[in-house]
Amino acid sequence: MEDELSLDLNNEKKVLCEKIIRDINAVFLRDADLASFEIIPKETNCNKSPVIHVDHNLGLESWCAQHVYDHAHRTLISHRRQTCQQQLRILQQQQQSDTLAKYLNVALLINPDVTTFWHIRRQLVQKNRLSINKELQFSALVLSIKPKSNEAFAYRRWLYSFQSADAIDWPHEISICERSADRCASNYHAWSHRQWVLQNAPCLLQSELMRTEKFMRKHISDYSCYHYRQVLLSRAYELCFFMPDKFGSLLELFKQYDLQVEANEKSVFQLLLPQINQNSISDQRMRSFLYCCNVAAHDMHLCAQQRRVYGPRDCFDLHRRASLKFIVEQCVRLASGLNLEHGGLYLPEQKHELRTHLSQFNFEKHPFLDAIRKAESHLGDRHQRWCNLHLNFNYPDAVGV
């Protein structure tokens, strides 16, 4: 008797879950522009449909989320338990793969962390059962509820591998990264994805430099965006990116150090690298050098300014150091005749070579670097130790600590 009752209850629950999953699917079919999904806290069943759809936003009431997920999960796992042939047969039939997709949608929206489910989706895409555009939209929907979902980002990269780079809407991809990073602090998954976008679409460099500064000004203690900006700057330098006549922040830096210079590219370059034969490096390399150092100088200035407004923060100090390191390293690199012909700035050989040159570098012969060295020595013992370690500034007091 009791068994029968629990069987009945179980059945009833199953029917209810099926209905909810059907409702969610209906929303998917009806609304091609769904923008967000979320679970709405509500503890009791009020005898109304728990699926709420307003202005392209989809909500599911929390009381049923667990049951619905259980049901979808069980169905999908029993699909995976079948033999390979059986699974293949299902994937080949439109109707049955549609049913499968229905459960996948619900399961992944409630719990985006199950790699197996993402994998089934990949199989469906490969069998042409799901369209790539719809899938991009679905993964964006998952990111609206879980901005840190690495699975979703990885899935997007996988989907894009089927499209040609010219056909991809890169700015849209950037805006998805930005939204995810905005919703969730320290979202390194989003920034890594953005690095991948940058790798594929270098034309975004300039707009990225502007966007990241804006983001940094708003998320003052989220180091993930500062880090991305550092990557961005070295990428710009590697690709010889520049905009003409941008050296205002460098001039400001010179003024702080009491160095006199005329405001034109040639003299600024002359001051940064006095011993160098200007014909030995290409015009583009020189201008990119000036432009990138100027961005770094601008960031040092920005960090100091932010510190005055918001008080001390680790992020400001760390990013200032990173910018300082960029300027010193690039000056030393060019002055020692190291070139970048063999790829990235941060390849191990490149780094090793630079270290050797840094350790032999004579800062005193170099008015600009010497001025930096003097100015940085006023920033305390810890900073001196850092400079000794990373820039070989050889401050005597801090040696051996």
Place this chain on the structure above:
Amino acid sequence: MVKLFALSIFYKGNGEARILKTTSDLQSFSFFQRGTVDNFMTFASKTIVERTQPALRQSVKQDAYMCHVYVRSDNLAGVLIADHEYPNRVAHTLITKILDEFATKVPADQWQNGSAATISFDMLPTFLAKYQDPVEADPLTKMQNDLDETSIILKNTIAAVLERGEKLDDMVLKSEELSLQSKAFYKTAKKTNSCCSFT
């Protein structure tokens, strides 16, 4: 994050604070949360105004939020809910300015019995948008003399502002301003330790 969420003006009568105007920017919250969050922000603002003496400035921290309040000696009060990283001094400068503006535009005899519908004053959204970036809105140099930062009383939780014997949970339960949905939200959020309520 440096962000402003809500700005409201109250009149602090005997015992009860009366809301005169309010505006909010809740784009950073997910769609279905916005109503509840708005509800709670108004509730928290009102609660804090009622427990702040005239001619007093307070900044009350609750989770990631900071609730800045200033009640003038003529009982006009302003509340700004911001992220905790927003500089306190700029927040209070904003409140002072908006209250001055309000006092010149709206005659004092309307304060006591006015409401959002009867009072015409539409500068709150402009101020809220302009001050989203504290550096742009108020250059550091000219502001420093404006406001003495030591006059702001800092509190670590809303509970620290409440009077003896008062409990936030009871107040939420009894409140007439909060909708049933918001109360349910408060309970679940407390359980799951979610980020978007003033618990």
